[in-house]
Structures are given as C-alpha cells and as structure tokens.
Amino acid sequence: MKRKLLPFIVLLLLTLMLNSCYSMEPLENLSVMIGIGYDYEENKDKRISDPIELIVFKGDREIKRFVSQGKAETIYNTVNDRQTIMSKKFLVGTEKVYLISKRRAEYGIEDLLDVLIRDNNRSELAYVTVTDGPVDEFFSLEPIDYNTSSEAIEGILKFCSLANFFPKDVNIFELLSMYNQTGRRIILPFIKNDNGIPKISGICVFDKAKLKYIIPLDEAFYINMLRSRKSNGYISVLKENNNKLCYTVKATNFVDVNVDYEDKLIYNINVTLKCVLKADSINNKPLSAKEAKEIEKALEEKVKAELTKTIDDVQNKYKVDCFDITKYAAAKFGKHSPLLSDEEFQRAKINVDVKVKIVDLGRSIK
C-alpha cells in the first residue's frame, strides 16, 4: 500500500512546487500597460517614438496614470530606451487600445503588423485607431469618465458601432484580417483632438500598410453603410429644408453582395435597412400601414441617391475599394485572380439596391 501511495505523493508535491510563479513580481512592482502608441518623428536620429500609458499602483487604493516615452530606431528598441528610466517591470497583454499617429501611418506600419502576428503575449482584443497629431498628446488628455485616457478612447471605439454604421469591434484580430486577407484593405477609425476631448472624425483608408486617404465622417457615413454588417445609424429625410419637419429612423443595415463579370466586374449590392421609426413630424399623427410605406419609399430614394453618389465619388476620387467588396470577387474568381486590382475596381460597375423595412412605428399607430 505504501509503495502505491508514494508516486501519488511525489506527483502532488511536484504540482505544488512547480505551480508557483518563480521570478514573478508582486503587483506593486508591475506597471500595467493600458494603451500603446506608435509615433514617428521626422528629421531626428531616433525616429520611432512609442509612448505607453501605464497604470501605477501607489499603495493603498491609490492608482495613478503615467505616460512613458521611448525613442529608438525600431519598435522593440524603444524598450531598451524605456527601461533605463522605468522603475517597474512591464506587463504586456493588458493593453486595451493601440493608437497609431497619422504621421506613423503615412510612414507605414509593416513592422507593427509583423510584431502583432509574431508576439505571443499581445492582446488580440485591443482596439486600434489612427490619431490626428502626436499620440502622447492623446494620452495626456484629461479623461472625464474614466481613470485613463486609453480607457476613454477604448470606450469610444467600442460603442462607435451604435451610430454612423461603424463596423463592430475593430480590434487587432480585425486589423490582421483586413491586412492579410485577399481583397481587403485596412480601414480604421480616425480620432481627432476636439478641444481636449477625443472624437471620431472620419475613417482612414490604407493602401497595404500605408495610410492613403482620410475620409471625413459625412462621406464615411454611406461608405460605412456598405462595408459594415448589422451596425446602426440614424437617417433623416427633411421636408422643405425645415429642421423641424422630418422623418427619422434608427436603421440596422444588412448587406448582400453579388459579383458578375462581363467585360468588367459588376457588383450588385443589396442593402436592406431594418428601421425603427423615431420621429415623424411631417404626418404628426398615428400612422397606418399605407403611410409607413410612403416613409419607406422616401427613405429608399434618399439613401439610394446618396449611395450612388458616394460610390461615384469613391470610384473617381479615391480610386480604391473602400467598401470591402473586392473580397466577394476574390471568393468568386479565385484568390489569385487578376480581377482584384484597383484598376478593375475603378472600371467596375456597382449597382446598388436599397430596401427599407420599417419594423416598428413606435407607440403612435393607428
């Protein structure tokens, strides 16, 4: 009996002894990363500058934030620089947001994209965005509703899909998918410093790993409507240019894309908007089904006109696929097909069909 028990005891002891965290530091000695920034400074020796926002634990219930600068030639060399002044150990994997400055994005982020694939410890669920101006400026903003400005920006990015048809969860996983998958390109939200408050002011369209265009939010609204799925946005139709007379709906978009080829690519995009009626000051009375149909029709006309205009703009002005529809051509004609180029996209005929379904008229029905 004793002989049988011995191996069990040895195993138990082993698990006890080997499960503790050797060479690990207690919480007070750790600096918890909350946001990582990537910046680029021209005309300097050390061009790559990566500010990092950290949470610092200062004893009893006292949490402070702190921005640490690192300047060097490459991304990981900044750690060399930073550790010379840091009095705590780094903890990677807790970051919530990645900020890339506009200058850095214009310079290119190929190295960052490789690091994100290779490094095992990074968080795949951190949000990514491009900032106007230097990153440390955004980290040093005074947040109103959070402890750190990284968390505030994370919140903005997390909930931006509730309006303007922004796609859900643009995080590192999505960034890597957008960069690597055939027929897709990186499109990230663009954040501006609006008198001390970070604010989404448009979308950034990349060409491979370099920033190419920044599209303002007004135009981006209809681009977003085509490229996102099951996102939300508010659409209004005004009457006689009077801001008090309008139909307003909260719409959820469902997009279906078909591709064909006859001399040039033909995309047929069917947009279905499932809407909840929020305001109708034009009729201003309980509605019947017939009147609801009229509202649907008015909305359809408006959205279709806007979408056609946007598609025309994108094909002629920006000349790259901002709608994320080349992937459907890749799915139909093969991942190595020559039809996936930008030239083919400019030549392509894009038909859009809009269908508005009002699923809820609100409390005021006949």
Added chain:
Amino acid sequence: MKKTNHIITQNQYIFLLVSAVIGIGIISAPNSLCQTAEQSGWIAIMLGGIYPLVISYCAYLNYKYFGNMYFFELNKKLYGKIGAYLVFFFFFCTILFYEASIIAGFTNLLNSSISSFLPVYLIIFILTFVTVFTAYFGLQTVGRLAEIIFYSSSILFLFPLLTFSKGNIVNILPVISSYHKIIESIPSSFYAYADIELAFFIMPFVLQKNDFKKAGIKASTIIIVIYTFLVFTSIYILGYEVASKIYFTLIYLMEVAEIPIITDFKAIFIFLWSGVVFKAIACNHFVVSYTFSKLTKLTYKKSCLIVSPFILGVAIAMIPAHGRTQILDKIVPYIVPITILYSIITAIMVLIKGRRKL
C-alpha cells in the same frame, strides 16, 4: 509480481485510437495545410482521412484471418523471425519519434504561453514522468483514461464555435480553386493522422470483437470529423492567409474568443487541452514500451521505465519549435509511405496466407 493487465473493451479500442491521434498535431494542422492547399485545406484533410481508414481496415483483416494472434507472432509467421524484429524496430523508432515530437511540441506551446517561468527541461521531465507513470499500469488503465477523458473533454472541440460569428463565408470560397494544390497537400495531412498504427498493437487485447470492423471505421470517422471541423472552422474564421502565418492556429482562435469575465481564454483552453495531450502521449508510450519489451524480451513494466530516457533525449533535441518542424519535415515523408506500404503488403500477405489456412 502481478502480470500487467492489458485487456480492453471494444469501446476503449475506439477511444484509444481517437486519443492517440488527436494530440498536439491538431493545434497546428490548419497552419501546415493552409500553406499549400490555401482555402481548400479542409478538403485536403478530409481526403487524407483515407490513411486511418486503411490502417484500421488492415488491423481488421489481421483479426479476421488470424484471430487474436499477437502482432509480433503474426509478423513472425508472415516475414520470419528477422523480419518481425525489423518491423518491430521500425515501429519502435517511429512511435518513439512521434511521442517525443508530441512532448516537444507541447513543451514549446506551454513555454511560449502559460508556463514561461519554468525551464524547458523541467517541463519535458514532468510531461514524461506523468505519462510514464500512467502507461506503467498497462493498456487497461490507458484505455479507461482515454474513454473517460474523451467523454469529458469532447466539448473542447466545440470551443472554436465561440468565435464563429467573426468568420465570413467568403474566406472559404471558392471551395476548390486548384485540384493540384489539394493533392499536393494530402501527404502533409497524413502526418496529422500519425499514430493510428496503434490499431495493430492493441487489436489482440480487445475482449469482445463483435462488429470489430465497425469499431475501426467508427474511430477513423470520429478522428476525420474532428479534424475536418477544426480546420474548416479555422479557415472560416481567420481566412487561409492568417491561418498559414500563425503556427498554433487553434490557440489563436481561442485568444480571439470574447467571453465575459475571462480576459484571456487562451490559458484556460491550454490547461483543459493538456488532458487530451497527456493521454495521447500515454497511448504512444504504451506502444513504445510494448515494442521494446518484445524486442528485448524484458517485462513490460521494466521496458516502460527503460525507454523513458531515450524519449527525453529525442524530445530535448526537438526543442525549439522551428527545429522540431525541420526534423519532422525531413523524417515524416519517409515514415508515412513506409507505414502505408507495410500495411498494404501485410494485408495482401494476410489475405493469401489466411485463405490457405481456411
């Protein structure tokens, strides 16, 4: 000393086969397949399923014509004494190599993810110690373990569904873009199914053999379905471009899973998956010790302990992940064809000699 108990039931036979094959290879299978077969990788792994089907059918033929004859005696009858020793030596080396590669692969995974604080050699030592300890008590223990763990851990195979909503159907279209690439990648899918050779060795220990043919097919089907499902899911969610860049594809899928409260699901998944890997190593260790005991005429328990230093040595040689894949790429293209060739020749010999006997 009491004789080691090797008797198993037919159900345990099925789960032993399943658990021997599904170990560490499944975590990186989407990666190696996507590199050649691109978005059709899941078709390649489905077609590669012919390998376990053939081997398990050959094991059935051995049973049909020669009854419960031990594999060593069967080889003696077919190829003579020296032939039998050669065959057993080949299988001893092969399975030892596979076992070491599973240990090394799992060590790499642990070291790079959840137990970076432990030195690599210590992880290898513990893995080997635990599995030798399990295999020491004979096939019956391993069989029971395989059955219990399969039932309790089969939900793990459904975990990738947590991220299913992030996928897109365009990632797997067009379903077939090049037949050439699919056929080219089938040999690399055979490695994923390695270790099914276990069927030859454990066949005589199965107690009741009603529907023995079905048992082999059942085991192979379970394996093929799990593999195809996981490779398909990986491609569906990540696209072949990302899947072919990340070696531990399944772990990456788990990292992406968004589960309330849990910040990093990866660690929990690896912890739960280690049970699956442990039993895979234990199954392998049984075969290694069994072949060794036949080769040297030592008892099973003694050989179980004697071979473990060899396994430690080979595993340590395969430690950096890139070194392991380099060795695998060099050796596996020889092992798999030889195994298939051997099984088919044996099946034909069994058919000829078995008919004469009848």
